[in-house]
Amino acid sequence: MTPTIMHVNLAKGFRGGERQTELLIKELAKHDLKQYLVCRDNSPLREHLKAVSNLEFITANHQLMGHFAVHQKIDMIHAHEAKAVHWAWIENRLRGTPYILTRRVPQQIKQNLFNKLCYKYASQAVAISSPIASYLSGLQLAPVTTIPSALAHLPHNPDISKEIKKQYPDKFLIGHAGALVDKHKGQREIIKAATLLENKVPNIHFIMLGDGPDAEQLKDESKTLTNMEWLGFKQNPGDYFAALDLFVFPSRNEGLGSTLLDVMDFMVPIIASDVDGIPDIVKHEQTGLLIPVNNADALAKAILRLFNDKPLREQLATTAKEKLDNFTPATMAKRYLALYRSLL
Structure with a gap:
């Protein structure tokens, strides 16, 4: 039929x-x-x-x-x-x-x-x-x-991804993508984590993709940080995902978090909130790391853990990629x- x-x-x-x-x-x-x-x-x-x-x-x-x-x-x-x-x-x-x-x-x-x-x-x-x-x-x-x-099987141009990476020489590049609505996506937790890590690990750098009603306020609250940039909405997020070393997603509520599937498709390790539907995708210690919601300290600690453990990053990314057939x-x-x- x-x-x-x-x-x-x-x-x-x-x-x-x-x-x-x-x-x-x-x-x-x-x-x-x-x-x-x-x-x-x-x-x-x-x-x-x-x-x-x-x-x-x-x-x-x-x-x-x-x-x-x-x-x-x-x-x-x-x-x-x-x-x-x-x-x-x-x-x-x-x-x-x-x-x-x-x-x-x-x-x-x-x-x-x-x-x-x-x-x-x-x-x-x-x-x-x-x-x-x-x-x-x-x-x-x-x-x-x-x-x-x-997942969307986002297209990407390897040459563009390399150029993005070249803009941040010797940096461990951490990304986030989502509507700039803090009560939903929790970008203020990333600002807090970046503040905690700014002097402790100077070669960590955050790039924030997306736009939304909280954009100007979030930029103002983080304007003194040297390790964070707000790049706005991008038509080619796949080019940026492919350039990342780590992706953070501290949402305060999330039906599922399909963006995480797109990030996994690029074999980028993930740290995300243990909230709502996210654990359907991110299995702690298997396909990513889960942290308590609304907890910038836990986010910073998880970032440091993966920054210092490349084999774990690779293991999480590989296992996540293998699980994508269901999505x-x-x-x-x-x-x-x-x-x-x-x-x-």
Whole structure:
């Protein structure tokens, strides 16, 4: 059976959930599915997916828009974020089209009647990590399964990576990438760790990738540090990942942390918070080091440990790379396709 799938993502920007939507649609296209994407008229997904065959875009700038734009029978709706779940419920009430939803964040769902109805009528709730699955199962609103996010196989140019590395001669290069939102990604813990290490290990250097609402404040708080740079958002993060000696990810909350998969793909060792879905990816002492959340001292100590232990860095990076088969776009798409078919 080759079902017709309507994806829905009404997000305004392009973050982890939108990248996963993009990866899934591109991979499903290899299975000759007819696909639709309901999204905003200015959604970055339109540009990212414009070359995908057998995909049509439907404009919906809010949950009540776009419901009468398609006349072909849709077999399954896939809601990829919160507003999309509302859109899918309305479509289900109008036409009876079944829908599934993917829950990507660890925060609790607002317990109002409308949200409960939207989850109750879903044919399946998909969690991207085990903590999210446990939470959804406890709600007892919809059947729950787990399908983790996928790495992106980020492209990189080895020559550019070498040039980046040359900019920091004799430096042990530590990187971070993420939206500059401290309450989520915990960049202030990196600033604190950099402060602790600045004089102790002068050849450690931090490069911070990303942009966000906290950008100017974080830069101001770290302006006296000589071992930290804020490089902004980069279209080519793979070139930077390939130049790193270590990657730190002290998130305060994280559905899964798919950026970690991309870093592992470049065989860069990782230190990350032991919080939410991150331990589904980072197994302590096996595929990385886990530290307590909100603990800059633990982060600094873990950095020093890996700085002084090259064999451990290599072992963690190699083992992590070997575990990535479970997190490829092809694996994710096969799981979703099997789910669509089983529900139909």
